[in-house]
Amino acid sequence: MAKHIGILTSGGDCPGLNAAIRGTGKAIAEMGMDLIGFRDGFRGLVQDRTFTLDQNLLSGILTLGGTILGTSRDKPHKMPIGNKVMDMTDVIVETYKRHNLDALVCIGGGGTQKNAYRLLKAGLNIITLPKTIDNDIPFTDTSIGFDTALGIAVEAIDRLHSTATSHHRIIVVEVMGHRAGWLALGAGMAGGADVILIPEIPYNIENISEAISERTHAGKRFSIVVVAEGAMSTEDSKKISKLLKEKEKAEKKSELMRISENLNQFHQFHVNHTLTLASQLEKLTGLESRLTILGHLQRGGTPSAADRILATNLGTACAKLIKEGRYGEMIAVQGNRLISVKLKDVSGSKKLVPQNHPWIESAKLVGTCFGD
Numbered sequence: 001m002a003k004h005i006g007i008l009t010s011g012g013d014c015p016g017l018n019a020a021i022r023g024t025g026k027a028i029a030e031m032g033m034d035l036i037g038f039r040d041g042f043r044g045l046v047q048d049r050t051f052t053l054d055q056n057l058l059s060g061i062l063t064l065g066g067t068i069l070g071t072s073r074d075k076p077h078k079m080p081i082g083n084k085v086m087d088m089t090d091v092i093v094e095t096y097k098r099h100n101l102d103a104l105v106c107i108g109g110g111g112t113q114k115n116a117y118r119l120l121k122a123g124l125n126i127i128t129l130p131k132t133i134d135n136d137i138p139f140t141d142t143s144i145g146f147d148t149a150l151g152i153a154v155e156a157i158d159r160l161h162s163t164a165t166s167h168h169r170i171i172v173v174e175v176m177g178h179r180a181g182w183l184a185l186g187a188g189m190a191g192g193a194d195v196i197l198i199p200e201i202p203y204n205i206e207n208i209s210e211a212i213s214e215r216t217h218a219g220k221r222f223s224i225v226v227v228a229e230g231a232m233s234t235e236d237s238k239k240i241s242k243l244l245k246e247k248e249k250a251e252k253k254s255e256l257m258r259i260s261e262n263l264n265q266f267h268q269f270h271v272n273h274t275l276t277l278a279s280q281l282e283k284l285t286g287l288e289s290r291l292t293i294l295g296h297l298q299r300g301g302t303p304s305a306a307d308r309i310l311a312t313n314l315g316t317a318c319a320k321l322i323k324e325g326r327y328g329e330m331i332a333v334q335g336n337r338l339i340s341v342k343l344k345d346v347s348g349s350k351k352l353v354p355q356n357h358p359w360i361e362s363a364k365l366v367g368t369c370f371g372d
């Protein structure tokens with residue numbers, strides 16, 4: 001039976017990670033196994049920076065935001081070391097063996113699932129938990145952090161509503177979500193946004209200004225426009241798709257450097273993009289506009305009740321799987337059930353909002369404009 005287990009959190013932090021560490025750790029101890037934490041994601045495995053997650057450390061962290069383990073976006077096979085980018089997979093395998101680990105739990109988003117699968121192929125016993133405010137991990141209805149981020153974004157939209165109404169303004173609110181529109185769609189619907197722009201539905205600015213002008217004619221002299229950070233116009237959507245295809249194929253160091261540059265530009269492009277969108281709407285509609293970028297606020301603070309329950313369920317299910325000696329799987333939620341899916345199937349794929357998703361249909365039926 002498994003005895004020594006390792007755990008790490010990787011990728012962007014979010015509320016609910018500590019609840020997942022606690023759930024996993026307490027259940028693991030209950031089953032007679034012990035747990036060590038690796039600091040700062042896969043980098044902690046390379047540098048062998050660990051600490052024992054005893055009961056004292058696992059107490060009092062259920063409600064705590066962030067991750068007590070620390071996190072990073074480092075990838076095992078492409079890790080910046082000094083001024084080089086190196087494949088550190090073998091070093092990670094050595095650390096795993098040095099600690100006599102029987103399994104390694106990796107909690108993270110899409111990138112983490114991919115990296116964890118790489119370590120599985122390198123011979124480690126891996127189990128993963130889905131975590132991301134973007135909600136874009138396939139085969140699971142939801143992931144740790146999404147519900148909390150949704151709540152934070154909705155509260156912000158509610159507050160922006162009253163000031164938009166008082167000043168008869170357009171308020172453009174940018175929410176996170178990377179290349180998926182789940183957070184913007186959910187927050188926009190729950191916050192009663194008049195326009196929701198998501199990456200899955202490229203927009204035409206004229207359609208948005210027409211929708212806002214129609215509201216003005218109907219006596220509604222304000223509008224809330226919720227924009228996913230990855231949303232883009234039809235023309236930009238074509239340009240970005242080309243860039244992303246190049247990224248998929250890149251392997252060499254020179255290519256990697258060019259890609260990081262492109263990624264930075266991509267990020268910058270979107271910050272400017274939402275600002276530009278707000279001023280374009282001001283010009284086209286004649287209504288004053290303001291921009292609010294929610295940014296990392298959406299990843300901070302205490303997890304919602306739903307995320308605490310989800311993280312506890314996923315963590316304890318993970319301990320059960322380890323006890324059964326089942327590896328190479330991600331714990332997922334489908335309907336009311338906790339299931340496990342093969343990492344091979346999760347790795348490298350993304351759950352985007354389908355064009356015919358019921359949320360989109362409902363939002364359109366209450367008059368929300370998607371700019372299409």
Ligand code: F6P
Nearest residue numbers: 012109132133134176177178299
């Ligand atoms: O994946 C989570 C996420 O918050 C995305 O929504 C966002 O695009 C990205 O991380 C921001 O990353 P960072 O914190 O590294 O700037």
